[in-house]
Amino acid sequence: MTHSAMILLAHGSSDARWRAPFEALERDLQPRVEKPVVLAFMELSEPSLETRVAELTARGITHIEVLPLFFAAGRHLREDVPGQLEEIARDHPVDLQLLAPVGQHPAFVDALAGIVESRAQHGQI
């Protein structure tokens, strides 16, 4: 039984249509991986990081990695999100780990290369 989970952290927006692609990512990703993967928003949209951490710890999760769906680590990831995680850790008995933004993972560069190459092939047909 797994005791770890991952939270995909998106920025959040007051535009309701903005959420749908992130919810699609969460839905497409979960069946492909073993650990629980859930979506949270940094601000403006629900569920928040704290809501998700509370849900996961209630399920017995003791270790949560937070993967920011950001391309770059700006002020939000350098200051706001670490501050939120520090507060959450005070109230929940869980090991929280903030990962680098997805745009800085080698797998993301692999994905970009794949997209460029597949478009190149497409163009040759």
Next chain:
Amino acid sequence: MTHSAMILLAHGSSDARWRAPFEALERDLQPRVEKPVVLAFMELSEPSLETRVAELTARGITHIEVLPLFFAAGRHLREDVPGQLEEIARDHPVDLQLLAPVGQHPAFVDALAGIVESRAQHGQI
């Protein structure tokens, strides 16, 4: 000889530090793909889309795909960027094609699954 190129389109920011990860992506990606791949910004940062299109057409490029480094297609991708491309197309003899944002390509979900799984393996060591 290739006559097509790809522009990676990032949002842009007044925070100078925000650019670095996008420039790193451009640098890491180019040696891995055959066609020219360059970075442009929608607003607030240089080079702009128009600057990049002018550079590429001066090199003999006749077909340019624009891949938005966005997770979701919000107002920017539904309205602002198509408007910019329409204006640019008036001044430059080039075929411009706006692709879906990178977050909506299947390769991106593959990358996310890879990141989640590699972290899971890491956690088991």
